[in-house]
Amino acid sequence: MNDVRKVIVESIYRIAEENDLELPSMLNDDSVLLESGLDSLGFAILVADLEGSLGFDPFVMMDEPVYPSTLGEFVAIYEQMSKKEV
Amino acid sequence: MLKTQTSERFSVVSDVGFDSITDVDEPTILRGLQKLEGKNIALHCHPANLVKFTTELQGVASSVLLVPYDACANFSRRIEEKLNLDLVLTDGIANVEHWNISVNHVCEIPDSLADDCTVPEVPIETQWLLTTSGTTGTPKIVAHTIESLTRTTSRSSPSQPLSWGLLYDPARFAGFQVVLQAVLSNAKLIVPTPDLDFEKKIDCLVTHRCTALSATPSLWRKILMTKAAQRLDLAQITLGGEIADQRIINSLVKQFPNAEITHIFASTEAGVGFSVKDAKAGFPASWLESGVRGIDLKISDQGTLCLKNTHINQSYLGGGGTIADAQGWIDTGDLVEIENVRVLFKGRLNGAINIGGNKVIPEDIESEILKVPGVFQVAVRAKSSSIAGALVEALVVPDPEWEDNSSLAKSIKQHCKKVLPPFKVPAFVRLVKELQVGAAGKVKR
Numbered sequence: 001m002n003d004v005r006k007v008i009v010e011s012i013y014r015i016a017e018e019n020d021l022e023l024p025s026m027l028n029d030d031s032v033l034l035e036s037g038l039d040s041l042g043f044a045i046l047v048a049d050l051e052g053s054l055g056f057d058p059f060v061m062m063d064e065p066v067y068p069s070t071l072g073e074f075v076a077i078y079e080q081m082s083k084k085e086v
Numbered sequence: 087m088l089k090t091q092t093s094e095r096f097s098v099v100s101d102v103g104f105d106s107i108t109d110v111d112e113p114t115i116l117r118g119l120q121k122l123e124g125k126n127i128a129l130h131c132h133p134a135n136l137v138k139f140t141t142e143l144q145g146v147a148s149s150v151l152l153v154p155y156d157a158c159a160n161f162s163r164r165i166e167e168k169l170n171l172d173l174v175l176t177d178g179i180a181n182v183e184h185w186n187i188s189v190n191h192v193c194e195i196p197d198s199l200a201d202d203c204t205v206p207e208v209p210i211e212t213q214w215l216l217t218t219s220g221t222t223g224t225p226k227i228v229a230h231t232i233e234s235l236t237r238t239t240s241r242s243s244p245s246q247p248l249s250w251g252l253l254y255d256p257a258r259f260a261g262f263q264v265v266l267q268a269v270l271s272n273a274k275l276i277v278p279t280p281d282l283d284f285e286k287k288i289d290c291l292v293t294h295r296c297t298a299l300s301a302t303p304s305l306w307r308k309i310l311m312t313k314a315a316q317r318l319d320l321a322q323i324t325l326g327g328e329i330a331d332q333r334i335i336n337s338l339v340k341q342f343p344n345a346e347i348t349h350i351f352a353s354t355e356a357g358v359g360f361s362v363k364d365a366k367a368g369f370p371a372s373w374l375e376s377g378v379r380g381i382d383l384k385i386s387d388q389g390t391l392c393l394k395n396t397h398i399n400q401s402y403l404g405g406g407g408t409i410a411d412a413q414g415w416i417d418t419g420d421l422v423e424i425e426n427v428r429v430l431f432k433g434r435l436n437g438a439i440n441i442g443g444n445k446v447i448p449e450d451i452e453s454e455i456l457k458v459p460g461v462f463q464v465a466v467r468a469k470s471s472s473i474a475g476a477l478v479e480a481l482v483v484p485d486p487e488w489e490d491n492s493s494l495a496k497s498i499k500q501h502c503k504k505v506l507p508p509f510k511v512p513a514f515v516r517l518v519k520e521l522q523v524g525a526a527g528k529v530k531r
Contacts, residue, residue: 018499019511033311034284040308040442044474045513059472064336067310 004054004082005075011049015042029072036071056081096141096269100134100277101290102179116142118195124148124210125172128165130157131192132179133256134277137265139175139192140256144232149213151227152257155280159184161217164225169215216259228259236266248322249274251296253287253305260327260443263352264300273298288314298322300350303334304442304474310341318342326350327443328475329431332367339365351431359393368422368430384415390435391422437531439468439476441509446478448531451502451510455480458501460488465521467531469514480512483520491517 009027016023016037023037033043051057058081059065068074119142127143129136130153143150151169154161162184165171174189176182182189190196214232217225250268252275254261268275276294278287291299292314299318301309303325309315323338323345330349338347351369352359360378362369374383382394392415410416421432439446448466455464463483468476482498484491495515502511522530 018496020500020503032285032313034308039508040284040304040311041474041477041508041513043311044304044442044471044477047473048469048471048477048513057472059333063333064340065307065333065472067307067337069311069313 004078007053008046008050008071008075008078011046011053012036012038015045015049019045027071029070029075031071032069033071033074034069050078054078054082096272096275098134098137098275098277099294100132100279101282101286102132102134102279115192118192119143120146121195121197122147122175126170127151128153128169128171128174128185128187129257130174130180130182130185131155131177133252133261133280135177135179135192136256137252137275137277140265141269144212145210147212148210149215149229151215151217152262153180154217154255154257155180156255157257161225162186165217165227168227214262216257216262218259232266235262236270246297246321247271247273248298249276249294249296251291251299252277253299253301253309255280259352260300260302263326263350264324267300284308285312285314288312288318292317296320298324300324300326302327302443302475303330304328306334306338307473310337315341320345323347324350326352328440329433330367333472335365335367366428368425368428371424371427371429374429385422385424385429386417388435389421389423391418391420391429391431392416393418433468437467439466439478441476441478442474444507444509446510451478451480451506451512454502454505455482455498455512458494458498460485460490460494461498462486462488463521463529465529465531466512477513478510479514479516481516481518481521484517 012027013023015021019042021037021039021042024031027036034040038046047057047059058077061081061084066077068077119139122143123146125147126149127147128151129139129143131139133155136152140150140152151165151171166186171187174182174185174187175192176189177192211231214230214235215227216230217227248271250264250273252261252264254264256262256265256277265275267273274294276291276296278290282290288309296318297320299309299320299322301324306325320342321344323342325334325347326349335347335349338345346363347365348361348363350359350361360369360381374385377383380395384392386392394414395416419435421435422429423432434440434445437448439448451466452464455461455466461482462485465481467479467481469479471477480498482494484494488494494517498515499511524530
């Protein structure tokens with residue numbers, strides 16, 4: 001489970017670095033995604049990037065996608081969907 | 087027409103009050119606008135004021151160009167080349183420094199302006215000039231009348247009047263449609279300042295009890311990401327500007343079970359298009375036979391959707407040519423396919439990429455990337471995105487003699503960031519050995 005979280009957090013920092021976005025020094029479960037320094041385009045890049053590294057896109061897999069507000073909710077969606085993948 | 091149809095129930099609210107622009111009372115300002123009879127005006131204001139002045143200038147001004155709030159020097163220069171404007175009208179909130187022609191504050195319209203106009207014998211039919219988002223940096227200006235824009239707008243006043251939120255710029259086609267919808271149905275219009283944080287914008291809509299909202303599918307996903315969205319109580323949801331897939335429609339049905347969901351197909355070129363209300367992606371294939379509300383539909387040999395609208399007559403201003411062919415068909419350039427009795431949208435014929443409602447021409451980005459030292463060849467294409475509809479991906483063949491490939495992707499992004507708006511900057515740069523070339527010798531995207 002923690003692997004998914006690790007991949008996501010690493011991806012966020014890498015995308016921020018590549019796109020010159022400023023992130024707060026600490027990201028935690030309560031961090032609000034749209035206020036985290038990733039703008040909505042950055043968020044779209046993150047989801048596409050994770051599809052490359054994790055091999056799935058939960059927002060395509062869900063028939064009624066749920067869109068997360070916080071990092072905790074975002075990670076939970078990926079963790080839940082990674083179980084379905086297996 | 088607009089003013090006479092505006093009952094006292096139509097109102098505009100914003101996080102910025104009208105008193106923040108002036109000490110002069112509102113009726114005095116609105117009376118001052120009557121001095122602009124017969125003038126050709128560019129209206130560059132805070133969106134809430136733009137809406138208020140719009141309802142006053144209908145039938146008064148000869149033409150009104152609606153200027154996007156964030157318009158910059160490039161925009162005003164192009165507009166001044168194309169149009170013969172009398173003045174720019176502003177409210178002291180929008181940044182108007184880059185205009186070369188005379189700029190007037192709404193509170194300071196000189197009486198002399200009214201002196202040189204003759205009272206027209208017939209009522210003025212104001213031309214409303216809207217600019218397309220301008221894929222090549224040159225805004226294309228399309229002239230409309232209120233009649234052409236509101237032909238299919240519902241004029242009924244629901245028993246419980248709606249309160250429309252405005253998240254688009256009202257100077258853009260999609261935003262102006264929301265404004266007209268609100269005016270003609272005597273609704274309240276809630277206009278958050280464009281510079282607000284997104285969460286605060288949605289919060290502003292909740293505070294003013296927004297019940298109706300129009301957005302692109304990508305913007306809807308962003309709305310659903312906010313905390314404030316859970317407190318929105320919507321009765322009407324409208325999607326437009328991008329392909330509405332079944333998943334976003336499903337998400338909205340779930341989050342707002344009491345709302346009617348309408349997805350609109352409309353392009354600035356085609357004027358008002360048509361709407362679909364059955365909460366299914368695409369539109370019924372039977373409409374290709376029957377048409378829909380005075381619009382005939384057909385699929386061209388190239389697979390694009392064509393519309394024939396018998397009621398409106400439009401042309402580009404400033405030498406853009408006519409829009410319809412000899413039979414009156416307007417080719418929308420949107421590729422469609424029939425799947426299980428539905429006609430589904432599949433993207434643009436010209437390869438243009440739609441990123442959250444912003445149209446991008448791949449060639450525009452390619453020409454910029456080719457300027458970066460170390461780039462030999464490039465092909466820009468869409469990478470499908472479940473969040474933004476599409477993202478820009480650049481396939482780059484490095485110059486064989488270039489030594490430092492490791493930093494090439496970063497240099498490309500940095501260059502693009504300097505010269506292009508954020509949505510055009512490639513989200514992904516992939517270095518490849520060669521590009522695939524099709525039978526006709528063209529690079530495959």
